[in-house]
Structure formats: structure tokens, C-alpha cells
Amino acid sequence: xxxxxxxxxxxxxxxxxxxxxxxxxxxxxxxxxxxxxxxxxxxxxxxxxxxxxxxxxxxxxxxxxxxxxxxxxxxxxxxxxxxxxxxxxxxxxxxxxxxxxxxxxxxxxxxxxxxxxxxxxxxxxxxxxxxxxxxxxxxxxxxxxxxxxxxxxxxxxxxxxxxxxxxxxxxxxxxxxxxxxxxxxxxxxxxxxxxxxxxxxxxxxxxxxxxxxxxxxxxxxxxxxxxxxxxxxxxxxxxxxxxxxxxxxxxxxxxxxxxxxxxxxxxxxxxxxxxxxxxxxxxxxxxxxxxxxxxx
Numbered sequence: 001x002x003x004x005x006x007x008x009x010x011x012x013x014x015x016x017x018x019x020x021x022x023x024x025x026x027x028x029x030x031x032x033x034x035x036x037x038x039x040x041x042x043x044x045x046x047x048x049x050x051x052x053x054x055x056x057x058x059x060x061x062x063x064x065x066x067x068x069x070x071x072x073x074x075x076x077x078x079x080x081x082x083x084x085x086x087x088x089x090x091x092x093x094x095x096x097x098x099x100x101x102x103x104x105x106x107x108x109x110x111x112x113x114x115x116x117x118x119x120x121x122x123x124x125x126x127x128x129x130x131x132x133x134x135x136x137x138x139x140x141x142x143x144x145x146x147x148x149x150x151x152x153x154x155x156x157x158x159x160x161x162x163x164x165x166x167x168x169x170x171x172x173x174x175x176x177x178x179x180x181x182x183x184x185x186x187x188x189x190x191x192x193x194x195x196x197x198x199x200x201x202x203x204x205x206x207x208x209x210x211x212x213x214x215x216x217x218x219x220x221x222x223x224x225x226x227x228x229x230x231x232x233x234x235x236x237x238x239x240x241x242x243x244x245x246x247x248x249x250x251x252x253x254x255x256x257x258x259x260x261x262x263x264x265x266x267x268x269x270x271x272x273x274x275x276x277x278x279x280x281x282x283x284x285x286x287x288x289x290x291x292x293x294x295x296x
Contacts, residue, residue, distance in 0.1 A: 004082050006036075006227070007056045008206060009063075009074035010046040010095060010181045012105045018042055019091055025063075026089040032058050035084040036227075039095045043104070045069065046095035046181055048227060050082050075179060075206045077236035083227035096181045099155045103188050110187025110198035113174070115208040118201050119218050122146070127172045127199075132157060132186045133224070136249045140231060140241060141221025143176065154182055158189060166190060172197040178223060180204035209234050224250055245282055246270040264289060 015021065018040040025038065029049065034056065036049030049059060064071055113121050122129045122143060129146040131138050138148045149160045166173055173190065175198070177183045183200035190198045201208060205223045212219075214234040222231035222239040230250050231239035241250040246266035255261060260268040264286035265279060274282075 002053075003078040003080055004050050005053050005056050006048065006050045006077045006079055006083060006229075007060065007074045008048045008077075008179050009060070009072055010044065010179065010184075011069045011072040012044040012095075012184060013068045013070075014106075015040065015042060015044060015068060022089045022091060026087065028062050029059055029087045029089070032056075034059055035082050035087050037084065037087075038089045039092045040089065041092045041095045044095050048084075048225075049087075050079065050084055050227075073203070075203060075210065077206070077210070077232060079229055079238060081228075083225075083229045085228075096185055097154055098158065098185050098189065100158055100189060103185055103192060105184040105188040108188055108191040109184055110175070110191060110200045112202040113199050114202050115211045118176075118208060119212075119216070121174050121199060122218065124172070127174050128166070130166070130173060130175045132175050132177045132182045137178070137224040140250050140252075141219065141223055144218045144220055146176070154185075157182075157186060161186075161190065167193045167195060169195045169197070172199065174199040174201075176201040176205060176208075178204050178225065179206050206232070206236065210236050222250075244270060245285070246274050246278070 021040055032051060032055035034049050034051040036047060038045065038047035038049065049056065060074060063069055121127060122145065129143060131142050131146045131148055135150050135152060142148065149157065151157055151160055161167055167190065173195065175183045175186050180201065180203050187198045187200045209219060209223060209232065217234060222233050222241065224231050229238045230241040230243045233239050241252060244251050244267040245264055247270035249267065249269055251267055255267055258268050260271040265282040266274045
């Protein structure tokens, strides 16, 4: 069987009728047997979808036929099985939630740096390298020497940037994220605050891992992805992590050996936060999974 094609994409564009786009797009994806998640908002579109090569091509062609979206780029990888259970098209206030008004990457944004030029930029001692992702993403992999803001959500980034001197504009700032979308907003935010020397990794970590040879890479670890693969490594090959059903954080083999880990229920980080109702639901799901594995 040919591996499933996974396509990740986004485009900042003014979509005044984004709510009306939902039903037609959902129907198109279902017609093409596509699964995944697409977010629609007034500011644009953001999605990761999976299916056959032809199905993915048809959906992308449909989206690109909208002149407001145009020929937006996308990133491709492969998975042995579909990394999503179903197709969802969701309406959002933002396609990546920062919570700051009037931040428009179409008006101002940082300087794009292609993957093959990224190593030289972040090796410069005068450049401050910042990972804009959430703490649980950074935990399993990041670039050598990058600053971890230790934020739980992207909403915390503007305050972190202000409190840690990024808005002072005295140094060059290079930022990166999974696919590039968070950095579009992060660099737009810094530029809006008057910071001129702002750079970001074009296409994000995924493009870097896809194109930069492992022996020349400055990436250390795995890249967290928001689907059933959980993580990918160099060449965008699926990684060794599973996802905790309780909190969604990545779980390594070592995590599963810890005393507070409960298979299909929780991990040490969320063990004390699981409600009785959640535990009951997770236990029922575990029983069903066990029956499925046994062939019943």
C-alpha cells in the first residue's frame, strides 16, 4: 500500500465570507476522501490534511482557485496510516491565536530565511534565536542554542517578548516554529513594535527537516506535529513518540515506564488532573482498544 500523503499549508488573506466557505470545503474534502483539520478565519486559512496524492492535489487546487489565497506553498510528508480520524473544518477568530489586535502579516512581517541559509544565520553570535512554540513542543526537540520561552500557549508570547527585551530592538532576532505560521505573526508583532532586524525560518522546522541533510543539521531531537504521528524527524519520517490521551503531550518510551503512567489514560504530568469522568471514559476506550487488538 502506498503511504498516505500529508499536506500542511496556511495563507494569511482577508476572507470576509470565511463562515460561508466551511460547508463547501468540508464537502470537497469528504468527496476526495481527505481527513484532517482546516481552520478558517477572517485573517486566512490554516490546515493539515491527509489522503491520496490525487485527493490532496484536488483539494489544494480547489483552494488555490480562490484568488485571495492564490498559489500558496504547502509542505508534504508521508505516513503509513492516516494521521487523522476524520475531516474537520473549524471557524476561528484567528488561524493562529495570539490575542493581539491589528497584527497583519500581509502588512508587515520579518525577513524570510530559507532553510539552506538558516544555519549561517543562527550561528551568528549577534543573533538571538527564539523558539516560538509551546513548552511541550520544545521539550522533544529544538535548534541548538535556541531560547525556550517556556510558554504554555502562543497567547503568552507577546508578554514574554516584552518582558525579555525582544522589543528593545538592539539585536537581530531569528524565530522559528513548526510550519512558519506562528513566526509570521510573531515577526509581524515585533515589527509592529518597532523592531527592524527580525528574521524567521521560511517554511518552518518542517521545511528545514525536509531539505537540510541530517549530517549538516543543527536540529536536535524531534519536531512535534498536531496529528496522530505526534512527531517527525529528519526527512519528515514519523518519530517514536505517542500522545497522552489525558493532556496530549508527547510520550517517550521512558515516560511509559514511570510509576504514574497509565496506558490509554494519563501520564505523570496529568495524572493528578484527570477527573473521575475522564478516567471512566478513558478506561472504556482502553477496553475497546484491547478488544480491537484481540480481534473481538
